[in-house]
Amino acid sequence: MATGYFFSHRHILGIDHLSVDDIDHILTTAESFKEISFRPIKKVPTLRGNTIINLFFEPSTRTRLSFEIAAKRMSADTFSISTSTSSATKGETLIDTARNITAMQPDIIVIRHSFSGAPHMLTRYVNAAVINAGDGTHEHPSQALLDMLTVREHKGRLDGLKVAIIGDILHSRVAHSDILGFTRMGSQVFVYGPSTLIPPDLDSLGATVCKSLKEAVQDADVVMTLRIQKERQDDPLLPSFREYARFYGVNREVASWAKPDGLIMHPGPINRGIELMPDVADGPQSVILDQVTNGVAVRMALLYLVMGNS
Numbered sequence: 134m135a136t137g138y139f140f141s142h143r144h145i146l147g148i149d150h151l152s153v154d155d156i157d158h159i160l161t162t163a164e165s166f167k168e169i170s171f172r173p174i175k176k177v178p179t180l181r182g183n184t185i186i187n188l189f190f191e192p193s194t195r196t197r198l199s200f201e202i203a204a205k206r207m208s209a210d211t212f213s214i215s216t217s218t219s220s221a222t223k224g225e226t227l228i229d230t231a232r233n234i235t236a237m238q239p240d241i242i243v244i245r246h247s248f249s250g251a252p253h254m255l256t257r258y259v260n261a262a263v264i265n266a267g268d269g270t271h272e273h274p275s276q277a278l279l280d281m282l283t284v285r286e287h288k289g290r291l292d293g294l295k296v297a298i299i300g301d302i303l304h305s306r307v308a309h310s311d312i313l314g315f316t317r318m319g320s321q322v323f324v325y326g327p328s329t330l331i332p333p334d335l336d337s338l339g340a341t342v343c344k345s346l347k348e349a350v351q352d353a354d355v356v357m358t359l360r361i362q363k364e365r366q367d368d369p370l371l372p373s374f375r376e377y378a379r380f381y382g383v384n385r386e387v388a389s390w391a392k393p394d395g396l397i398m399h400p401g402p403i404n405r406g407i408e409l410m411p412d413v414a415d416g417p418q419s420v421i422l423d424q425v426t427n428g429v430a431v432r433m434a435l436l437y438l439v440m441g442n443s
């Protein structure tokens with residue numbers, strides 16, 4: 134890391150805004166926080182007196198819970214609002230919701246929204262630091278950071294690795310953030326999926342689009358599988374899930390094409406038997422639950438670092 138480095142981000146809106154030093158610093162900070170989750174008393178006073186609001190306008194299990202756990206383990210006061218319990222169901226706009234929440238003086242707002250760019254818009258209306266927990270098909274920075282942390286933990290590095298990302302690249306904010314993050318850290322990213330689910334501009338992000346599943350997975354250090362984002366497709370872009378599983382699903386044979394110590398990853402939720410077969414999801418190469426554990430550590434690091442810049 135460059136000498137004199139300091140983390141200068143007030144908000145975490147996307148991997149796009151983070152330099153190699155920023156990513157390295159976030160991962161190293163997360164590594165130092167990880168041990169707290171394994172203590173008998175899982176609490177440090179670091180964010181005591183800070184108020185964190187989780188604003189989730191889309192379903193979430195892992196991301197929301199791990200932001201809440203991260204905040205609580207750092208002694209912050211944390212509150213969560215989801216679509217069904219917010220006044221969005223009564224027609225309130227996001228900007229009005231944001232202004233009202235700001236009037237209550239939160240320090241950090243964590244937001245997930247189906248509209249790409251919602252967290253960026255929020256920064257114009259609130260005083261709090263904003264963390265993007267997934268915006269439409271755009272970015273999901275904390276997921277990419279926990280993915281990079283998991284790979285770095287298992288491989289000792291990120292540079293020079295072959296990372297294969299398989300599936301619905303077009304609608305996946307995870308794929309977008311992972312491509313930006315892994316390539317920035319020196320990995321080579323190869324993608325494969327149905328041609329209807331591959332966006333045209335991937336080369337400009339530094340990813341290689343493969344012509345076959347084998348080309349993508351062969352000798353990979355990491356195989357990242359993705360869920361079909363049914364909720365983001367107006368017209369079905371796939372013939373059927375059965376065909377998808379046959380041609381794009383990662384089964385034991387496909388996993389064997391990767392390096393013997395290649396990692397199988399998935400951001401969750403898994404559609405078992407479609408993009409990933411159960412014996413591979415639960416097999417010896419799978420680090421899917423490590424991703425979840427690391428999600429708490431990465432989110433503790435993000436909350437801590439943005440508070441340092443408030």
Ligand code: NCD
Pocket residue numbers: 195196267273276306307359360400401402
């Ligand atoms: C992802 C998301 O919401 O983008 N899930 C997650 O945050 N762990 C991926 C998905 O929903 O498929």
